[in-house]
Amino acid sequence: MLIAELPQTLQEEFERTAHLLHGEDHIRQALIEAIELWLTQQHQKLIEAEALINNLVFEQVRNELEKNYPNKWIVIANGEFLGAADTLEDLNHLASTARHRIAVQMGQTRPKEVELGWQMMFA
């Protein structure tokens, strides 16, 4: 069980709003939603932190990888180049606990500019 003392004004507003939205069992339901939201946000921050490092490393070793592994899939995770293979499935097991990995086929080009279409044009 978790016990925490909140600032009084925050607690009063929380209880009032939770009661309005959830009725009976309001505190428990509102706390569950709040914790789930917080966890999602923190998970996203952790992914972004790993992504930043992995992208930096990719740019540092990109030329070398293109030279040594043409047309191979490569994986970078935890800030390290971990391996290369003919298929991405062959690399699925690498860094299994990582939240973010870079996976890319070396030497393959992709369109840099996307035509958005009407659905996104006015985003």
Add this chain to the structure above:
Amino acid sequence: MADDVRLICWPTPDRLGLGIQIKTLAGQLHQKEPELVQIDTGYSEAILIPQTLFDTLNLAYWQLPDSVAAQGTTVTGQVIHFREAPVDIVIPNSRIQQRVIAQTFTQNTRFLLGRSFLRHFKIILDGPGGQTCLLLAIP
């Protein structure tokens, strides 16, 4: 001589679309039943998925580098930086499983199929019939 064909059709009275599932490279399907995803022929890439789905499927585990990922520009000049990862698009009852690059961007809620995916298939947009059909050759 015309090939024998069969049609798989989805009722799409308002918006034209196909019933698909997205499968990650770990084999996880985005849901048990196919989801009707709208076709947007103005969108040049294969599939745009909601950001929440990108995160739920943990596609950051197979993400393309930022420097390789594409971008787009809206009419207001806003530049959209995509997050991209390979996935398989599955169409049940058709044996179709197509490897594509899925895209999303921050706070995107749209779910669209674009030209790069459609290029692989013959699709009938049946306006009067209120349906969209996939035309498959019978081997």
